[in-house]
Amino acid sequence: MKKKIHWTVILYLLCCMGIFLLYRVPAEAVLYAALLCLALGVLLWAACAHHRRKRVRMIRTAARMPDMAELPLPVPESDAEEGYQQMISVLREEQVRQREHYESTLRDMRDDYTLWAHQIKTPIAALRLQLGEDRQEELIELQRVEDYVEMALTVQRLSGGSDLTPRECDLDAAIRKTVRKYARLFIRKRLYLRYEPVTARAVTDEKWLVFILGQVLINALKYTQNGGITITWADETLTVSDTGRGIAAEDLPRIFERGYTGMNGRADSGATGMGLYLSKRAADMLGHSLWVESAPGQGTRVRISFSRKALAMD
Numbered sequence: 001m002k003k004k005i006h007w008t009v010i011l012y013l014l015c016c017m018g019i020f021l022l023y024r025v026p027a028e029a030v031l032y033a034a035l036l037c038l039a040l041g042v043l044l045w046a047a048c049a050h051h052r053r054k055r056v057r058m059i060r061t062a063a064r065m066p067d068m069a070e071l072p073l074p075v076p077e078s079d080a081e082e083g084y085q086q087m088i089s090v091l092r093e094e095q096v097r098q099r100e101h102y103e104s105t106l107r108d109m110r111d112d113y114t115l116w117a118h119q120i121k122t123p124i125a126a127l128r129l130q131l132g133e134d135r136q137e138e139l140i141e142l143q144r145v146e147d148y149v150e151m152a153l154t155v156q157r158l159s160g161g162s163d164l165t166p167r168e169c170d171l172d173a174a175i176r177k178t179v180r181k182y183a184r185l186f187i188r189k190r191l192y193l194r195y196e197p198v199t200a201r202a203v204t205d206e207k208w209l210v211f212i213l214g215q216v217l218i219n220a221l222k223y224t225q226n227g228g229i230t231i232t233w234a235d236e237t238l239t240v241s242d243t244g245r246g247i248a249a250e251d252l253p254r255i256f257e258r259g260y261t262g263m264n265g266r267a268d269s270g271a272t273g274m275g276l277y278l279s280k281r282a283a284d285m286l287g288h289s290l291w292v293e294s295a296p297g298q299g300t301r302v303r304i305s306f307s308r309k310a311l312a313m314d
C-alpha cells in the first residue's frame with residue numbers, strides 16, 4: 001500500500017511537469033516547482049516515518065508486557081485499527097475472567113490440600129502413641145508417612161513464600177532437633193553419627209533449616225549401608241558427609257531438579273526426587289548456598305553456606 005502511494009505521488013509530479021512543458025512554461029519555473037514539491041514531500045515523508053516508528057515502538061512495548069489486561073494501545077487512525085482494538089478488548093476481558101477463575105480454583109485447592117495435610121497429622125500422632133517405643137519398625141514407617149505429609153505442606157508454603165521469617169538462630173539447636181527426629185534410623189541401620197556441638201548462630205529460619213537438614217539426613221541414611229554420617233562446621237559452612245554409595249557423575253548436575261531421582265532413585269522405589277529440590281528452593285529463598293560433592297563409592301558431602309550471615313559466638 002505504501003509503495004502504491006509513493007508511485008502515485010511520483011506519477012502526479014511527472015504529469016504536472018509534462019503539462020508545464022507542453023504549455024511552454026520556463027524551465028526555471030518547472031524546476032523550482034519540482035524542487036519545492038520534492039522538499040515538501042521529504043518533510044512529509046519524514047514526519048510520517050517518525051509517527052510510524054513511534055506507533056511501532058508503542059506496539060512492540062505492549063507486546064512485551066506479560067499482562068495483556070494492562071496493554072496500552074495507540075489511538076486508532078482507521079476503521080481497521082479500531083476493529084482490531086475491539087477484538088483485543090474482547091480478548092482482554094476473556095483473559096481477566098479466565099485468570100480470576102484459575103486463581104480462585106487454585107486457592108480453593110491449596111486450602112483443601114493444606115486442611116487435609118493438617119488433619120492427617122492427628123491420626124499419625126495417635127498411631128505413634130498406640131505403637132509405643134517398642135515397635136521400632138512400625139515407628140520408622142510412620143515417620144516416613146509424616147515426612148511425606150510434611151513435604152506436601154512444604155510445597156504449598158514455598159509457593160507463597162511468606163512463611164519464611166529469617167532471624168538469628170542457634171545452629172546447634174536446629175542440628176540436634178533434626179538428628180533426634182531420625183535417631184531411630186541411625187539405630188536401625190547401625191550407623192555412627194559424628195558431631196561436635198556448633199557454637200555459632202546464623203541468620204536463617206530455624207523451621208526451614210530443620211527441613212533442609214532433614215532432607216539431607218534422609219538421603220544420607222537411605223543410601224548409606226555401612227559407616228555413618230559426619231556433621232561439621234567450618235568457614236561459615238555446615239557440611240553433612242556420609243560413607244554411602246555416592247552419586248554418579250551424570251546425575252550430579254541434575255539432583256536439584258524437580259522430580260529427578262537419578263540412578264540411586266531408580267534403584268529405590270520410594271524415591272520422589274522432591275527432597276533436594278525443595279531444599280534448594282528453601283535455601284535460595286533464605287539466601288543460603290546449597291551444593292553437593294560426590295563420587296560413586298566415595299560417599300556424599302552436602303554443604304550449606306551461610307556466608308557473611310553467620311555470626312560467631314564467644
